[in-house]
Amino acid sequence: MKRDLSAHPTAILGAGPVGLAAAAHLAARGLPFLVFESGARIAEHFESTRHVALFSPWRYNIDKAARALLTAEGWLEPELDKLPTCGEVIDEYLRPLSQLPAIAPFVRLEHRVVHVARAGFDKLKTAGREHAPFLIRVTTADGTRDVLASAVIDATGTWSTPNPLGANGLPAEGEREHAAHFAYGMPDVLGTQRARYAGKRVLVAGAGHSAIGTLIALTKLAEEAQGTEVHWALRGHNFERILGGGSNDGLPARGALGARVKNLRDTGRLHVHADFKISAVRSGAHGFTIEGMKNESARYAVHDIEEVIVATGARPDFSLASELRVKLDPWIESTEALAPLIDPNVHSCGTVRPHGHRELAHPEKGYYALGAKSYGRATNFLMATGFEQARSVVAAIAGDMAAADDVQLELPETGVCSTQWSEDSSACCTKAAKVEPAPKSSCCGGPPVKRADACCVKDEVAKDSGASGCGCGPAKTRETGEKASTL
Template identity: 55%
Template sequence: MSDACCGTTTSLESEQPRSPIDAEALPVVVIGAGPVGLAAAAHLAERGLDFLVLEAGEQAGASIAQWGHVRVFSPWKYDIDAAARRLLEAHGWTAPDPEWLPTGAEIVSHYLAPLAKALGPNVRFRSKVTAISRLGYDRVRTNGRDQAPFLIRLDDGEEIRARAVIDASGTWTTPNVLGASGLPARGEDEVEIEHALPDVLGADREAYQGKHTLVVGAGHSAATTLLALAQLGDTEVTWAIRAGDAARAYGGGGADALPARGALGARLHALVTSGRVRLLTGFFTHAVEKAGERVRVTSLDGRDISVDRIIGATGFRPDHSIASELRLDLDPILGSTRALAPLIDPNQHSCGTVPPHGADELAHPEPGYYAIGVKSYGRAPTFLLATGYEQARSVAAALAGDWEAARDVQLDLPETGVCSSNLAEAQEQRIGLATGISGGLLATPLPLATVSSGGSCCG
């Protein structure tokens, strides 16, 4: 360590701990028991690698459980990882109807809960990770770093050592702000804003019945919420988007390869055309302030609207703070790895045009640490559940030393409906669920609300 004031120098390398711990004998720690995290565990188990899944919530798919009322618009055949299926079937599990569109609650009860049970006691709940480092090494120290085990600290103070870390914790707990400039709108922190997918036809009905609600955002989550609100009687609904028109939000209609996704846009278009939903285009939220018992929302161009409730469906962003002592190489724009960024850039790609990628593109200068799932995409809205499953497979292969399999990445993604390559307004599509299931929803009667996953688009 250099001490400029005293003119003395001590080598950082001479201070490194010499630990007798064999990191290779430790488990791979997976953070998050959503679809992608449990898929990673299934692939690790299939390769005979010891693992430990740490889930902050009370159950598998804890984030999905928060939108259990929502029905995904891709059928079961797209929603189940291959290694997870093999493991489940070995335990006597019977797969659901491959053509059925499951709700979030069904994904948890029929797939994720049985999968966690099949993976056994190595899946731990109520285990929130607060920090990841290297045992005896801060981010600056280098000599011997690669041989030191990872140190994972939980919120109760427990510390766990690992040979590698797969972070599949998602982005559900870090929603994007309402402000159009990437910063909170003025006064945003002083008013109540509901994010993403309130159950407006069920548990949250009373909060919205008879009120004027503003929905901000142009993704599938916004569309689903708008359709649900429109079914409430005596309820005024306003939809604000930054784009000059809503053509992209309406999607492919009858031409969509996923009928439920196409129906979503068609029904929303009909509601706007009929006047049931008032559409404000070119609306860049700048200020939010209380106005008596209501809230006034003002756009950059001076337009304002007074409402009772605000739902921000503006998407989510990753939080890498738990890995602040690791050596990450993050793209300065998207927050993905630098190698992955050009492959998922929403200015160039849609979810259907993202090239195959795996462990190589997900690697950081910190060997053995990978962020996978929707968190790996940073702020790009082009993630698909199928992509997350392939990431899990590739990373597990890499950790097993099978680089041939790790680099044999293949994706067969749809280029249909809203999954287009014309993404000049892709920033309006910032949706993405922490569970690894991309946004995209459809309200009743088809026959409930819907979130895209698997072979569907863009979250």
């Protein structure tokens, strides 16, 4: 017998920007929901980087359904072109959103979700499975309890599970033993953590925006606190890609980050250790030594380091869904449909073609991982992507498939679209460069396409006409990260 799943709320795991956006969409549709947040406050991950200035201005950081609910309650929108800090996003947008009468009664703080299963069905059992409600197991100060849900939106992000220092994806030898001198992500080196880093020899590992932001802050600290020395360890050497698109970046603040760190490198204020694959951390007479291989072959070491900041990205933790039928791309750890669109081995545009409930669906009907978690280990996730994911998935949960399939997303590009390698920086791909100037956001972004193997409209048109594509899709293969033959 079919059970009435509408008797149960949709469970939203995580009250970050995307979890709360999903709550707004469910509230707008009058559907029941519960938000489970492990922290004592909403947006606990953003709280941990309260000091960080975002590179996306307000216009990209506010969900449409959330805006409508807030405005109806007299909320005044921030200035859309201003760049907020993570703290301002909480204070001026997320907290007011979480306090709305349509949302506040359904938010459960200090409720950590530890498992999700199908009530009465282990992972193996198939018959009748999709008619069973989900069982959400939460731990609270009062113990553990189970809550039933009709659908699950997992927006728990990735910040709780940062990548380690070791180049092979495992903790470097000695990393755990020296944990007291290791920080992960973006510690507030100019604020609350100032005393820890002032006057020290600090090594920052990583090549993304978090690493760059921390390097900029540390060099400022070095100007103020004598003896502060800043070392930058990178696994790669492609500075063009690492430093970003500069003035070509659709988000000027993101482009400026790269330009600032380039200047610091060129003026000798950073000790750069490129092509350095770290494998071990050993105690020394003054601090410790970071060891590894340089240029694949030569042993290399940086001595007398006193503090390490690991900014090598993060990875999703799907252990809470281990009793669900979750299917992930083998290395991105996103859904299989999303992986080719965001794989950093072949993409660096910072944009993604519009995608929604179909690309985010797992074999476990009704379970969706959204937000930063949807990208798995891939970088370049923007809140705006998560808002559109939430809109589409909530529409699918509501059974409004026309709205669910009508995905729209236009994101600012980084200005370093690695899928192209064309001479013409305005073109989305080599062919576009030869034929005509590419329209803005034409590589991977732009209007939705129907073909799963097409990354933009131009690519789809080319593939529909029997060609191998417009050039932006197959320029590099996911398996090798090398250029593919287009013959």
